[in-house]
Amino acid sequence: MLPRVPDKSVGAEETFASDVDDPVVIRRELLRLSGRTARGLRAGHCVARTVVVKLRLANFKTITRSKTLPEPTDVAQMIYRTACALYAGSGLDARARLRLVGVRATGLIPAGATATQLALGEEPESWRDAEQAVDKIAGRFGPGTVRPAALVREAERGGPLRG
Numbered sequence: 001m002l003p004r005v006p007d008k009s010v011g012a013e014e015t016f017a018s019d020v021d022d023p024v025v026i027r028r029e030l031l032r033l034s035g036r037t038a039r040g041l042r043a044g045h046c047v048a049r050t051v052v053v054k055l056r057l058a059n060f061k062t063i064t065r066s067k068t069l070p071e072p073t074d075v076a077q078m079i080y081r082t083a084c085a086l087y088a089g090s091g092l093d094a095r096a097r098l099r100l101v102g103v104r105a106t107g108l109i110p111a112g113a114t115a116t117q118l119a120l121g122e123e124p125e126s127w128r129d130a131e132q133a134v135d136k137i138a139g140r141f142g143p144g145t146v147r148p149a150a151l152v153r154e155a156e157r158g159g160p161l162r163g
Contacts, residue, residue: 007044007046007108008106008108009048009052009104009105009106009108010037010040010041010044010046010048010104010105010108011033011037011040011052011102011103011104011105012033012036012037012040012102012103012104013033013054013100013101013102013103013104014029014032014033014100014101014102015056015099015100016029016098016099016100016101019058019097019098019099020097020098021095021096021097021098023094023095026087026098026101027084027087029101030053030080030083030084030087030101030103031076031080033083033101033102033103034076034077034079034080034083034103035076035080036103037076037079037103037104037105038074038075038076038079038105039076040105041074041105041108041111042074042111044108045110045111045112046074046108046109046110046111047072047073047074047108047109047110047111048069048072048073048074048079048105048106048107048108048109049068049069049072049106049107049108049109050066050067050068050069050105050106050107051066051067051069051079051082051083051086051103051104051105052064052065052066052086052102052103052104052105052106053065053066053083053086053087053090053101053102053103053104054100054101054102054103054104055087055090055092055098055100055101055102056098056099056100056101057092057096057097057098057099058097058098058099060099062100063090063091063092065086065087065089065090066086066106067082067085067086068107069082072107072109074111079103079105083103087101
């Protein structure tokens, strides 16, 4: 049996059914893809040093942007914040029509090989604990059982909220 070759990156991408020019929809998709990427990192017991965003325009021109993080992570919220910053700084017009978006984590290292340096009096980040709890729920009840409210469709929420 051949030894397992470690992954070089973990990521997810989505090709839209039709070109999308709404930044809200694009950021919502970045949130979903960031969650998938983070779950893949945690499942592989890895953290990533770099976040990469892939943006494919309607004319098939592809733009990639990346950022190396100060601390390696497997936390979806950190990946998402970085992905949104990369999208915002991509130089694209605010209404650029996108065909595909992707989020990838590279520079993988084993999760146990890093230590987070906390400042004096600083509390450890609780997002990791919350996301690990969601991973356990998904393992028991299925993927998508718990997800950010922004990813719950209006029909699932009973229509638009009125107040």
